[in-house]
Amino acid sequence: MTPSLPHLLVPDTALSVAGLTAYIQALLEQDAHLSQVWLTGEVSSATRYRSGLFFTLQDPDAKAAISCVVWNSQLEKLTTLPAQGEQLIILGRIRLHPQRGQYQLIVWQALPAGEGLRALRYRQLRHRLDSEGLFSPACKRSLPIHPQVVAVVTSPQAAAWGDIQRTLRRRYAGLHVLFSPALVQGEQAPASIVNAIRRVELDGRADVLILSRGGGAIEDLACFNDERVVRAIADCSIPVIAGIGHQRDETLADLAADVCAHTPTAAAEQAVPQLATLQAAHQERMLALKATIHHHLEATHEQQQRLSDRLHKLRLDRKLQQEQQKLNWMRQRLIQGSALQVQQATYYCQSLQQKLATLNPEAVLKRGYAVARHSNGTVVRTAEAVIPGDMLNIQLGQGQLTVNVTAVLPRSTTD
DSSP: OOOOGGGOOOOSSOOOHHHHHHHHHHHHHTOHHHHSEEEEEEEEEEEEOSSEEEEEEEETTTTEEEEEEEEHHHHTTOSSOOOTTEEEEEEEEEEEETTTTEEEEEEEEEEEEEEOHHHHHHHHHHHHHHHTTTTOGGGOOOOOSSOSEEEEEEOTTSHHHHHHHHHHHHHSTTOEEEEEEOOOSSTTHHHHHHHHHHHHHHHOOOSEEEEEEOOOOGGGGGGGGOHHHHHHHHHOSSOEEEEESOTTOOOHHHHHSSEEOSSHHHHHHHHSOOHHHHHHHHHHHHHHHHHHHHHHHHHHHHHHHHHHHHHHHHTHHHHHHHHHHHHHHHHHHHHHHHHHHHHHHHHHHHHHHHHHHHHOHHHHHHTTOOEEEOTTSOBOOSGGGOOTTOEEEEEOSSOEEEEEOOOOOOOOTTO
16 A cells, blocks of 8 residues: 555655666666577567668567667678568667667667568468458448448547548538547457447448558557458448558458558548539539530531521522422312313213113113013013913013913014
């Protein structure tokens, strides 16, 4: 238990920060074991600066890490250059930086020791998930053009959250942002990220989801290489934009996301269009439409003018008058021809009527002739066809007679 303030014994002299730091520095830098030490570990991140190569050497299983630096003057003497994922054997000495109160290893030599455990695990997991199709381009979904609700999964304390909010407000005013907080570093981060994604899905309002974190060392981004996080992104029903770290960083979450933007600001820019750009594009389309309409109207007017000139040259009124005269002449010819044909047909009919009247048996009978028929109706043409006792029907001009033949006279010699 911490003693209460009245009972604390304050010494006459207290160490300054510089004094304590100098004491610790003397302990570290004057220790014979630390002035020349061999270390083995895996390079988790490496960055080249003007003064030298800075990298982190870690023990993935023990969750321990140490900062290392190789000055430019020493780089050419190294057997192998430290690179991310490499397992190295390092020779160097411990040095303390009083300004930062941190120690680091000044490297003299680096020897290869094979592939690092973290890098091996990363490569194996990436290969397995890739073989399942989680990173396939065919599975990538397109982003909505005009989202109404954008969900953001990140830490509320992270600078990335502020960058995303500012970018969304600047580009697409009035957008509704749905925030689902999550841890983005540490052992509990994978489960926290998975839960944050599920909350967004259960809410059901978001059109697109941004998973984001600012830059940092590769070991700080380890949660985005966790299999649980990768599968949660791949299984998410909402298009996911990953904005993790910096341009040089690449995680399995980036590969599983529908769009990889590398930085939080870039992710927000990918999520929504810029209203100013949309307005400018709309104005350009309006101007292009007006120009097209104006050009079409001018072309139509020119065509109309050409047709009008051609009509004027054709003198259609004269042609119409000529055609009208032609029609009148043809009508007169048609009337005259039809009248002539009717007259001829009338004469012909009268001639036929006269012939029919001449050939009409009743007309012959009216002149005093008679027609004799047998009882069966056949006409008696010769005297030989009748015998005494036959009954004959005699047709006169007016009326009929039935007679009994009593005698058949022989043919007259004068016939």
